[in-house]
Amino acid sequence: MNRRHFLRGLGGCLVALPLLEGFRADGARAQGTTFPFALFMRQGNGVQQATSDGEPERFWPSFAPGPIDSERLAADSSRALSELAVHANNLSIVRGIRFNDPVNACKHSGGGNQVLTAAGASDDDCNSTLALGESLDNRITVQLGTPGDEPLTLFAGRKTGYLDEVLSYRGPRELRPAERDPFAVYQELFALSQLAPDEFSRLQLRRTSVNDLVREDMLSLLARRDLSLEDRARLDLHFTSIRDLETGISALTTDEQVANLQAAASHLDDDAFIESVVKLHCDVMTLAVASGAKRAATLQLGAGPDDTGYEIDGVRQPSFHQISHRADVAGAVDLHHKIDRKLLGLFKYLLDKLAAYQVPEGTLLDHGLAVFVSDVANKFHDYENIPYLVAGRAGGFLKTGLYVDAGGVTNNKILNTIGAAVGCTNTEGKPLDDFGDPSLEKGFITDLLAGA
16 A cells, blocks of 8 residues: 655645654554665765775774774774764664675776676676666665656766766666756656646746645645644654755855756756755655655765865865875875765765654654665775665664674675665565575675564
């Protein structure tokens, strides 16, 4: 049964609502009444971790694997992961994950092929390789979504023409294109593309919110006597989040008098705006999963080799890709570490949004997952010790507050764990344990399982 509820407004505009207690049959609090989901944020150039040529360790915790809490992670201030200290109780840090296919080609291409598929790569030349299987966001959407749904596939930064999208696959060799423009995603999410051109123009000129288009339905909803105080608070947060997203999109325009929100698209190639675009994409993802509109989403930061010039210490830096290879960039090791902190700060922004969003039995982080991952490991762009950070309890399926060493297992096991946690199954109807290349050993990262 489709549990989604909508407000309908001008020209077919839709606002999908978060789960409300008042809409449940007999007020039931049964397991499975929320929308399980997984969100993936990917960076492309590895992290500044210890390497065989003596680079220092500044990413993984300085303490041994085991329980973590906010105080302990914050005190480990020389390590990039301290940026996530406030979310330590909802976080699992997983090291010791590797890709199976060594790929005799561009490491960026091969890493992107495998990071969410655990599949082999095609034998095409260099950067033309493609994954030979579907990605996990696709499996989650096919199994848990409505027939015909597609996962939300997002991209922040410049497309260079060299390994642009690398992340989301419908199936073998079927690489899914990604959307860069948060405004386009906003239009799709609220069905604004269905508005007649003159109606849409009036919407833009008045700086009207989607909330205004559904105001009549909104007032009727708020008048319902079966809404609890908690439901009213959830609706207030939901409508405020929509307005905040719209304000953020508008802020990307260079002239405050520009009424056309589409002007934001002019900044998508400007490195100075990438952090703003990432945050807007995070806002969109949060709204999409809060309302059940999407069960999975990916956000790719930069192209395969991310050439973004990030701002560090108030200075626009050279290409992150150059920094990651230590290619004639002064202080590249320190810069890479600081970029790690910046990108983890953006992941923290997503976690902040998910943790603030209340649903009937907790927050979105209690019921779903957000994952941060890189498709290469370090400055050599190796496939050993790929970082996977998993935040969220998935309805109690997973333990959190952990630092885990998986011992060098292939990444299908972390993908199985994530997929099973949100409700995916294998062909026998049991929790998903066979995702990826069929030659790989089945199973999970058992240290993460609440029942283990």
